[in-house]
Structure formats: C-alpha cells, structure tokens
Amino acid sequence: MGRFIEGEERGQLSLMPTSIDEYVEEDNVVRVVDAFIDELDLQALGFAGVAPAATGRPAYHPSTLLKIYLYGYLNRVQSSRRLEREAKRNVEVMWLTRRLAPDFKTIADFRKNNGTAIQSVCAKFVEICAHIGLFKHAVTAIDGAKFKAVNSRDRNFTRGKLKRRMEQVAESINRYLEALDTADLEEGERAGEKVARLAARIAAMRARLAELKELEQRVQEEPDKQISLTDPDARAMATNMRGSSVVGYNVQTAVDTEHHLIVAHQVTNVVVDRTLLAPMAAKAKEAMRAEKLDAFADRGYYSGEQLLACEEIGVATWVPKPRTSNARAAGRFDKEDFEYLPEQNAYRCPAGEILPYRFTGVHDDQNVHIYFTNVCGECALKSCCTTGKERRVRRWEHEHVIDSTRDRLKTTPDAMNIRRRTVEHPFGTMKAWMGHTHFLTKGIEKVSTEMSSCVLAYNLKRMISMLGVKPLMATIRA
Ligand code: SF4
Secondary structure: OOOOOOOOOOOOOOOOOOOHHHHOOOOOHHHHHHHHHHHOOOOOOOOOOOOOOOOOOOOOOHHHHHHHHHHHHHOOOOOHHHHHHHHHHOHHHHHHHOOOOOOHHHHHHHHHHOHHHHHHHHHHHHHHHHHOOOOOOOEEEEEEEEEEOOOOHHHEEEHHHHHHHHHHHHHHHHHHHHHHHHHHHOOOHHHHHHHHHHHHHHHHHHHHHHHHHHHHHHHHHOOOOEEEOOOOOOEEEEOOOOOOEEEEEEEEEEEEOOOOOEEEEEEEOOOOOOOOHHHHHHHHHHHOOOOOEEEEOOHHHOOHHHHHHHHHOOEEEEOOOOOOOHHHHOOOOOHHHOEEEOOOOEEEOOOOOEEEEEEEEEEOOEEEEEEOOOOHHHOOOHHHOOOOOOOOEEEEOOHHHHHHHHHHHHHOOOHHHHHHHHHHHHHHHHHHHOOOOOOOOOOHHHHHHHHHHHHHHHHHHHHHHHHOHHHHHHHHHO
16 A cells, blocks of 8 residues: 555454443543533433333433433434434444433434423523523623424415415416317317326316415414414524525524523524514523623614513613614604703704604504604705604603613624624524534424524533533533
8 A cells, every 4th residue: 555554454353442431532522411411400300201110111211312312412413313323333422321222213202202301401501601600791692593494485385375376376277278178179089188188187286276275274364374384383484695585493592792602592483583682681681690681682673662671671782773764765864863852851853943742642552752843844954854844753652772772882883793793603503513404303392402402512512612521520510
C-alpha cells in the first residue's frame, strides 16, 4: 500500500480492554446522560413501570429506555428501529444500558406511553439550570418556527383549496364528457374501447367529486375550517419564505439571552403568533424562577392585549409595532406624529394644536378615548393630516402599555438584534438535527414529546459546551 497509514490484520490477536467502561472516555457525553437520568425521581415525574410488576416477564426499567431515547436525540438517531440497532452495535449505548438491547417496539411504546413524563424531564433540566443560578438576568427572546408534520400538503384541506380542487375535477368531467360525445359518433371496435375508457374515467372523477364534497362538509364542521387527514392536529401555515407554506406545527420557544438555553417551549397548531406572547412569557418566567422578566419578540407578536397581559404578570416587552398605518401609506400624518400629554390627557398635533379628550367609545370590543380639536378647518397642514372635517385620535384605555413598549424600544435600539441572535440559532440547530424532515409522530401530544426531547438534547449539549462534562455531572449530582 506504500506510504499510507495501515490498519491491523483482521486475524491479529490482541488484548481488548477488560471492561466496557474502559471504552467510554471520562469526558464522554453519555456519562452526563447516565448521571442526569440516574438522579431523576422517575416515579414522581410520572413514568410508568418504575415499580416492577409482581408477575409476568420482567420489564426494562424506564431509566434504561429513557437513556437510550435521550442518547438518540443527542446523536440524531430518533427512530426506534435505528435505536434498537445502535443498542446492539454501539459501544456507548451498550455502556449506557449495561448491554441491554430492547427491541424497537419496546422503545417506541415507552415513548408512546410516557409522553407527559418525558416532557417533564425537559422541564426538570431547566429547573437544574435555574437552581444553579444561571438565570440571574431574566431576559428572554421569544420566537416561533414552523415544523413539518407527518401530513403532506395534498392531505390538508381548507375551503379555498377544496373549492379549487372541485372546480378542477368538474372541468375534467366536462372535458371527458365532450370526448365521450365525440367517441359516440365514431364506429368500430376501437371506438367501443375508447367509450368504455372514458366512461370509467368519468366514473372515477365523479367518485372523487363526491369525496371532495364529503370533505367540504367535514371542513365546515371544523372551528378553523381546515382538516388534515394524516395528522388531524397539523395545520397549514405560512412560512417566512414568501408564498410558501407547510402543514405542521408552530413551535414556540423562549431562549435566555445570556446562555442561549431554551427555558420554555410549546408546540401549538396556532397559525399566527399574535396570541402567544403572554403565555410563552409566563412559562419562561416560571421556568427561570424570576420575579420579573424582560422579553424580546418580533412584530408578529404585537398585540395590545398581549402586551397588557405581559405587564400584568411582571413581564416587560420589547416588541416592534407592525407598519399598518393607512394614513402613513397615503402620505398623511400617522398617530406616531401626535404627542400624548398625560398631565392634560390630550394630544399635541404636528401643527402644535392641543387635541383634548372628548368622549369614550367602543371599537373592536375595546374602550377607546377620542381626542380632537375644532380648528382643523383653518389648519395649513390639513391636507397632510386628514380627509375628514377634523382629525380624530383614538387612544385605547390601556394605551400606556403600548407607549411604554415603544419607549423601551427607543432606548434599546439593539433589541431586535439581541432577539435574532438569541432565538433563531436554536431553531436552526434543532431543524438540522431533525434532518429538515417532518416529525416522526402524529398528534399534538406525541409531537410535543418529540419536541421536548429535542429541546432537552439541545439544552444538554449547550450546558456541556458551557461547563464541560465533569463539572456538569458534579452539578447534576449536587
Ligand atoms: S388638521 Fe387638525 S390635527 Fe391635523 S395638524 Fe391641523 S390642526 Fe392638527
């Protein structure tokens, strides 16, 4: 072979290490997995089968299966069949399980039957991080990402999609009917075959149309007027890429800005983020054991009600307002150009006039205070301000939360950069680990278990890179 590094002869006798422990280095990640799971009170976390059954064949202890499972997520081996194979050939898994090799069905059933408990293990790890004082500065970035479900786009239906499909099928039926009319005029054996073929196609299309009509009925019965046939909990969602969508789940995470650990997560099938800020902030605050929390989020989360809910639970928010002003788009003054004067409960307009409070009305189920002045008619700036008789400014009764969010953003110009560099990276990493493919399981409960395992693996790796294997093991055991 010339000047190459050469391997041993396959028949060469050698002295192998005497114990399997010698194959696993002292700073191997599996040692952390082992230490972490051994320290857990699996019974309290809700795992089934912690106490052995009095009769029947002995079962595997849940800790063995949990170790295999967590090892799989740390090493991008999520499927139960592949984990079974690893348990038979991978020395790290052999060490972890003490050479036990459960079959794939046992591994899959463990995941299926202990979903809530596995999710609690993820929360338990964050609890350890909070316990050692990692979250002294309770600052998080909240964001969501769309993850694909086991449901193709062809098996997801909305009213619009069904309408389009039915129109296409109806068009096809008409085309075949016309072709059938022409074929009827022809004579001979081949014409007979053609008629039979067209008649079969028309029958198939009519059956398809009937199926679509039945689906339309089912779609109508759904609260959000949408159904997914393979994974009923999955929903069609728009992604960041313009014009594209996935059928899947909207996974929310709150990531601490200092250590980049995912402190809270939630799998939802809510299509937009607008209602998710306060629930995620509350989860993050609880996980970080913080009295007060600072939360950064993008403009997709902007909602007056959510900002108010955050303020009420002690969460200060940095969320930019979406640019939806019709006045600004038409080249006129926006509400931002009017200064609120709290002492007078009035606004000052760009022309320097005072717009006093006039009355309170109800707009979109919210109490709104109305302000205007009577001098707009003589104003030189009127064409830049209003097309009506006078410019009226509306102020929501809780508008102070909007003002304080805006003021905070003004004093923290870097807020959205902090958000982006904190929260987008974990999503990218987890998607890469999952192989840019869909979840393996169906239904929001099981998908939540899958996601929790992925989050736990992410946090574990993050802590290992921050502390190192041995110090982390010592922390876990302390
Ligand atoms: S139109 Fe009325 S509100 Fe607008 S700038 Fe003139 S005075 Fe002020």
